[in-house]
Amino acid sequence: MKELQDIIKTFEEAKHQGKRSALATVVHVEGSSYRRPGARMLVTEDGKLTGAISGGCLEGDALRKALSVIVQQKARLVTYDTMDEDDAKLGVGLGCNGIIHILFEPVDYTDPDNPVGLLKKIFVQRQPAVLITLFSLSDMSAIQPGTCLLQQENGTVRGNIPGEKLRDALQADAAFVLGNQSSAIKTYQLEKNNFTAFVELIRPVVSLVIIGAGNDIMPLVNMAGILGWQVTVVDGRRDYATSARFPSVQQLLVSKPGNVLSQITIDPQTVFLLMTHNYNYDLAMLRQLLLKSVTYIGMLGPKKKLERMLGELKEEGIYQEQADCNLYGPVGLDIGAEAAEEIALSIIAEIKAVLSGRSGRFLKDGDGTIHARTSTEIVQVNLGSNDND
Numbered sequence: 001m002k003e004l005q006d007i008i009k010t011f012e013e014a015k016h017q018g019k020r021s022a023l024a025t026v027v028h029v030e031g032s033s034y035r036r037p038g039a040r041m042l043v044t045e046d047g048k049l050t051g052a053i054s055g056g057c058l059e060g061d062a063l064r065k066a067l068s069v070i071v072q073q074k075a076r077l078v079t080y081d082t083m084d085e086d087d088a089k090l091g092v093g094l095g096c097n098g099i100i101h102i103l104f105e106p107v108d109y110t111d112p113d114n115p116v117g118l119l120k121k122i123f124v125q126r127q128p129a130v131l132i133t134l135f136s137l138s139d140m141s142a143i144q145p146g147t148c149l150l151q152q153e154n155g156t157v158r159g160n161i162p163g164e165k166l167r168d169a170l171q172a173d174a175a176f177v178l179g180n181q182s183s184a185i186k187t188y189q190l191e192k193n194n195f196t197a198f199v200e201l202i203r204p205v206v207s208l209v210i211i212g213a214g215n216d217i218m219p220l221v222n223m224a225g226i227l228g229w230q231v232t233v234v235d236g237r238r239d240y241a242t243s244a245r246f247p248s249v250q251q252l253l254v255s256k257p258g259n260v261l262s263q264i265t266i267d268p269q270t271v272f273l274l275m276t277h278n279y280n281y282d283l284a285m286l287r288q289l290l291l292k293s294v295t296y297i298g299m300l301g302p303k304k305k306l307e308r309m310l311g312e313l314k315e316e317g318i319y320q321e322q323a324d325c326n327l328y329g330p331v332g333l334d335i336g337a338e339a340a341e342e343i344a345l346s347i348i349a350e351i352k353a354v355l356s357g358r359s360g361r362f363l364k365d366g367d368g369t370i371h372a373r374t375s376t377e378i379v380q381v382n383l384g385s386n387d388n389d
Contacts, residue, residue: 001203001205001206001228002138002226002227002228003039003040003051003052003228003229003376004051004119004122004202005123005205005228006050006051007023007040007041007042007050007051007116007119008116008119008120008123009168010042010044010048010050011042011107011116011120014044014048014050015094015109019044019045019046020044020045020070020107021042021043021044021045021070021104021105021107021116022042022043022066022067022069022070022104022106022268023041023042023043023104023105023115023116023121023147024041024042024043024053024062024065024066024102024103024104024105025036025038025039025040025053025102025103025105025115025133025147025198026039026040026053026100026101026102026105026194027077027101027102027103027133027135027185027196027198028100028101028137028198028378029098029099029100029101029358030098030099030186031082031098031099031322033054033082033098033100034051034054034055035052035053035054035061035100036057037183037185037198037200038052038183039051039052039053040374041053041059041062041066042107042116042337043062043063043066043067043074045067045070045071045380047063047067048289049063053100053102054100058080058100058102058156059094061080062078064106065078065102065104066097066104068152069104069105069106069130069256070106072106072126073108073158074105074106075103075104075105075106075135075144075145075146076104076142076144077101077103077104077135077136077140077144078101078102078104078140079100079101079102079140080099080100080102081099082098082099082100082123085128089228091283094202096317097378099344101135101137101255103135103144103146105144105146105147113150113159113160114147115146115147116156116329118131118149118150118159119131119147121150121158122150122152122153122202123205125154126204126269127152127153127154127204127267128152128153128178128181128201128203129150129151129152129178129201129202129205130149130150130152130177130199130200130201130202131147131149131150131151131202132147132148132149132150132151132159132170132174132197132198132199132200133146133147133148133197133198133200134147134148134149134161134170134195134196134197135195135196135198136193136194136196137187137194137196137378138187138193138194138196139152142193145161145162147159147247148160149159149161149167149170149171149174149318150176150331150381151174151175153178157171162236163190163191164189165383166190166195166383167382169188169381169383170188170197170199173186173197173199173296174199175176177199177200177201178201182201183190183198183199183200183201183203184199184379185197185199185293185377185378185379186199186378186379186380186381187378187379187380187381188381188383189380189381189383190381190383191384193273195379200330202382203268203269204267204269205228205230205269206224206227206230206269206270206283206351206355207229207230207232207265207267207269207270207271207272208224208229208230208231208232208271208273208351209232209234209270209271209272209280210231210232210233210234210275211235211260211266211272211273211275211276211281211285212233212234212235212273212274212275212276212277212278212281212300213233213234213235213237213240213245213246214240214275214276214277215340215366216340216343217233217273217275217344218245218246218340218342219315219324219340219343219345220273220339220344220348221233221246221248221249221343221348222344223344223348224249224348225248225331227348230249230250230251230262231246231249231250231251232249232250232251232252232253233249233251233252233253234253234255234260235253235254235276236254236255236256236257236276236278236281237254238254241253241254252266257281257284257288258288259289260281260285261289261292262287265296266292266293268295269295269355270294270295271294271295271296271297271298271351271354271355272285272289272294272296272297273297273300273347274286274296274297274298274299274300275300277300277301279305282299282309283309283312283313286299286309286313287313287316287318290313290318290319290327291318291367294326295326295354295355296326296328296351296354296355297326297327297328298328298331298332298347298351299327299328299329299330299331300329300330300331301329301330303329303330305329305378306327306330307331328354329351330338331346331347331350332346332347332349333346333349333353334346334348335349355378
């Protein structure tokens with residue numbers, strides 16, 4: 001998500017300066033690659049690169065392709081076969097073992113629904129959205145429609161799809177992806193034209209709410225900022241929760257525990273950390289959070305502290321065994337962390353693992369691939385004959 005934020009920022013700067021640009025998007029991968037579908041890179045006409053579509057080995061050739069697209073003002077699909085030794089001769093020399101399809105699109109600043117313009121609209125509201133990128137995989141010389149539809153959870157639809165049948169099918173699939181919370185890739189077979197669509201689920205940025213404004217949370221705030229997370233810092237002490245101490249956070253709250261949650265929007269991407277070092281304050285917050293639908297609650301401190309809290313809440317009739325399934329205490333992954341920076345690293349890693357539905361184990365101990373291959377399998381859909389609107 002930070003990558004998209006950086007792309008949008010560069011896009012705004014280029015637009016203000018009158019510099020033309022192109023967006024490169026990884027739309028499909030067969031086999032192994034460093035980046036997965038959805039990875040993006042913005043290229044401006046002066047050669048500035050923002051974002052990444054590989055580990056650095058594709059960017060040189062991609063720059064040349066993007067500059068050509070800027071000049072020609074025509075989208076282009078490019079395939080890099082890293083299993084083909086000829087790619088090494090071209091100077092690509094990827095260390096992967098797969099085929100990567102990248103769509104290059106010129107960005108028309110006069111069109112509010114240009115590829116980056118649609119990305120911008122995702123950040124206006126905190127809700128999941130589906131972005132559809134349409135391309136012709138079967139005929140790379142054919143017209144490449146590109147990023148053409150944005151469908152948000154509230155039902156808002158933006159963009160332009162060629163043909164009523166295709167538009168209806170894409171909107172239905174976008175709605176399915178929103179409900180299923182998983183991206184998909186499909187080929188829509190028409191009588192004359194076949195188009196493949198990357199139907200991409202984009203979730204809101206992580207909202208990290210840190211209860212406690214001690215010095216030990218500063219590395220956490222910094223690391224979350226690097227990831228592009230939105231950070232809220234809460235404390236009951238006015239001289240701790242200050243903009244001078246935390247200039248980069250999105251929200252600072254000086255509040256008693258009972259008034260905190262009324263000032264925070266909780267959604268599936270909202271996570272909480274209880275780090276005040278004040279037993280009663282943390283207990284009061286935990287009492288409220290266990291009654292809410294919260295994806296992740298991290299509690300700093302020893303296990304005995306948490307057990308004591310849960311014992312008190314059980315006597316109050318608030319705590320039930322199933323209520324702590326999203327409660328992580330002691331917080332963080334076991335990496336031997338001691339210093340504040342190391343503890344912050346272990347906490348950030350645990351939150352990322354939980355939100356991604358991963359275990360946080362060593363990758364070398366896993367079976368199979370790092371990324372599930374099913375996420376890149378293309379589903380075929382027959383729409384019959386073409387139509388004309």
